Amino acid sequence: MPFKLASMAKSPTPVTLQGHDDHLGVYIHVPFCASRCGYCDFNTYTAKELAGGFSIAGYLAALSQELENAAEILAASTTPHGADTVFFGGGTPSLLGADTLAQVLAEVSRTIGLAPNCEITTEANPESTSPDFFATLHDSGFTRVSLGMQSTSSRVLSLLGRKHSPGRALQAAEEAIAAGFTHVNLDMIYGTPTETEAEVAATLQAIIETGVDHVSAYSLIVEAGTAFARRVSRGELIQTDDDVLAQRYELIAATLQAHGFDWYEVSNWAKPGGQCRHNLIYWRNRNWWGAGPGAHGHIDGVRRVNVKHPARYHSLSTKDQLPLAEVEHLTAAEHHTETVMVGLRLVEGIDATIIDPRAYPTINDFVQRGLLHQWDDPTTGQRRIAVTDRGRLLADGIIAEILISEESA
Incomplete structure (x- = not known):
């Protein structure tokens, strides 16, 4: 069955950052x-x-x-x-x-x-x-x-x-x-x-x-x-x-x-x-706090990265400062990219409604080649896509092509 979502004929569902019920x-x-x-x-x-x-x-x-x-x-x-x-x-x-x-x-x-x-x-x-x-x-x-x-x-x-x-x-x-x-x-x-x-x-x-x-x-x-x-x-x-x-x-x-x-x-x-x-x-691209030297965390669309060296980490932390090397506020587009990148490595796949319609031909091709499959979740009724057993070996390439096709004219 070709990849098709009538509700997404014009534009993808907006990406929502982490909700109140996230773990x-x-x-x-x-x-x-x-x-x-x-x-x-x-x-x-x-x-x-x-x-x-x-x-x-x-x-x-x-x-x-x-x-x-x-x-x-x-x-x-x-x-x-x-x-x-x-x-x-x-x-x-x-x-x-x-x-x-x-x-x-x-x-x-x-x-x-x-x-x-x-x-x-x-x-x-x-x-x-x-x-x-x-x-x-x-x-x-x-x-x-x-x-x-x-x-x-x-x-x-x-x-x-x-x-x-x-x-x-x-x-x-x-x-x-x-x-x-x-x-x-x-x-x-x-x-x-x-x-x-x-x-x-x-x-x-x-x-x-x-x-x-x-x-x-x-x-x-x-x-x-x-x-x-x-x-x-x-x-x-x-x-x-x-x-x-x-x-x-x-x-x-x-x-x-x-x-x-x-x-x-x-x-x-x-x-x-x-x-x-x-x-x-x-x-699943949810929330976690990363503590310790060089640790990465992600809370409500904000990525924090700690300084790497233990001595510098100690110096900042004991001065009652967050020991940060980098703080990045993710855009909805960046969050979407990450959700697709990590989610398509899972057997559960991703919610298909977040995919831009420009990627449908690419997804259809992967489905026909037996590298992706799609189904309706019987609990939620949600359409999902995931790599097949054959597609696992090529997961990184499949993900990259989907993301590129979402941005194509």
């Missing part, structure tokens, strides 16, 4: 790592890089002050009811230890507040966890753990610069489940140079055997300025061919689906009820 996420950035992986370009710092110029105690004091200031702003926003999700990312949040993570969570509760049934997640590196770590987190109210595994191949882990042994991430996942966590994620990376299909298959099988309910699988991206990029530029490593990456993705998707995991975002699979609610706030 609120809180992201806490922990900028510390024991060592830097060769592929990583995140805002993280080792003890050597900080050279004694900043402490965890200083970070915690600054973070507490930022949360105080955030609470005042959020009280006047469209989401004053407390956080529906809290996510500790990094860096390596588990380096803080479970007691300190619980202390920060208590600060979020005291300042911003926690909504009933709040999802509370921390990322963790396997080597900085233990059964006691997970037990303390669970007792403190954390509901979800996301572990950086990457691969079960020692050779691949060595290439990536990961320090943990191949089996430690699996053991950590099992320890988290034993501590009472029903929601545990394992991250894997595919497409590392020289990686074999057998190594990817072995990693998948090991993940499935742990009993986790969520898997994130990302192709290796060689980011400029990283040690990995320097090795590629010197010819020491050759990036994996796109066709091979596509084959790896298809293997991952088919294997996970066969074992009860459904995709809900292009790079994320979950068993029923296991979706990461915090990340869905990002992908």
Whole structure:
């Protein structure tokens, strides 16, 4: 059926910024790592890089002050009811230890507040966890753990610069489940140079055997300025061919689906009820406060980005200032672009009524090619569009063409 909406014959429905019923996420950035992986370009710092110029105690004091200031702003926003999700990312949040993570969570509760049934997640590196770590987190109210595994191949882990042994991430996942966590994620990376299909298959099988309910699988991206990029530029490593990456993705998707995991975002699979609610706030382009050095946030169409360096972050926060590097007020058009970009990566897709009619021919073409599909939501009656299973591999290109066609004469 061709893409057509009679109600949009003349112009698209105006984009509305976040409404009063939107969920609120809180992201806490922990900028510390024991060592830097060769592929990583995140805002993280080792003890050597900080050279004694900043402490965890200083970070915690600054973070507490930022949360105080955030609470005042959020009280006047469209989401004053407390956080529906809290996510500790990094860096390596588990380096803080479970007691300190619980202390920060208590600060979020005291300042911003926690909504009933709040999802509370921390990322963790396997080597900085233990059964006691997970037990303390669970007792403190954390509901979800996301572990950086990457691969079960020692050779691949060595290439990536990961320090943990191949089996430690699996053991950590099992320890988290034993501590009472029903929601545990394992991250894997595919497409590392020289990686074999057998190594990817072995990693998948090991993940499935742990009993986790969520898997994130990302192709290796060689980011400029990283040690990995320097090795590629010197010819020491050759990036994996796109066709091979596509084959790896298809293997991952088919294997996970066969074992009860459904995709809900292009790079994320979950068993029923296991979706990461915090990340869905990002992908649905809703509201979240980003706290900590370099953290990004979005509240009611205003994007805030914090200063990156922990020492500068501390200096501004402890002077009772928001530690901001950038503030951007999004236009309706910019908000629309972002909604399409993130929403079309989801299995639920987007509300078709926000699409400009100039994009209809492009969408029709993708539908006929089996890369997009459309349907009427039986609950809302709303027409929606989303990528198909075939379209997932080409999602970025599909999104780009739709956005370009919306602007064409």
